[in-house]
Amino acid sequence: MQKKTKQVISAVLVGTLLTFGTVANTQAFNLGRVLGGVLKVGGIGYAVDRYSDQLNNFINKLMRENDVEASYATKVVPIISVGDKGYIGAAQVIGPQAAVDEVEAVAQVEGSFNEKLFRIRGLVPVDSKNPTRLNRVSGVGVSAIIDVRF
Template identity: 55%
Template sequence: MKKQVIAAMLTVSLLAAGGTAVTQAFSLGSILKVGGVTVLVDKFGDQINDFLNKLLMKNGVGTDYATKVVPVLSIGTGKYIGAVQVVGPTAQVDKVKAVGQLEGSFNDIARAKALIPLESVDITHLSRVQGVGVSAIIDLKF
């Protein structure tokens, strides 16, 4: 009887510890993904930008405007959630530090994501960069 109680307690302890490890792994993964966006954009942004420019040029849809890869911020949470290529006049593209993403639903028939080129990563004071658009969405793999 005593062995059965000890075995039951051990089983419960292992299950509880396993559940905690999964929760911690998920949280750590989320942190790595959010932090990873800035690391990847800082490290590979220029190379990704060159790749996209060549891809677009090869397919006859290149541009003579300036381009740059920047992170995407969720305006609701302030977290980095991806990356995009922005395009426009050089002076304006140089001002872009991130792109903000706003999401909304229209009469339950459509879902929209607005992408706004921003002068700062501070989402409490949004400042749009005029004359700049998003030319490519980049899916980062972690």
């Protein structure tokens, strides 16, 4: 009887440790993810604002060196996710100078097609960094995507 009791107590103890250990780890992971996400969004916004001219010049040089330079105006702006209200990267936009000057960000809208076989990311040059007030800037396209690694 004592052996059976010890086995039951051991099983309950192991089950309890596994359950509470998993919950504690999950909560700590989520908190870190949230804080990391906030820092990442702020960091991307700062980096894009700080280095937009240098990034734009680098991309233009890269295109020129590969014989795909365009004769339109270009500018680097942040990519904002419409659903998340945060910066998620940067993009170079291209078009006539007056239209490019209007662009403040590129809005990313996402969806899936054919039971999620295809992931769709639409990139739209817009005149605001506010994801609740988006107006497409006509005549401007996206010519490069800049991934920011933290």
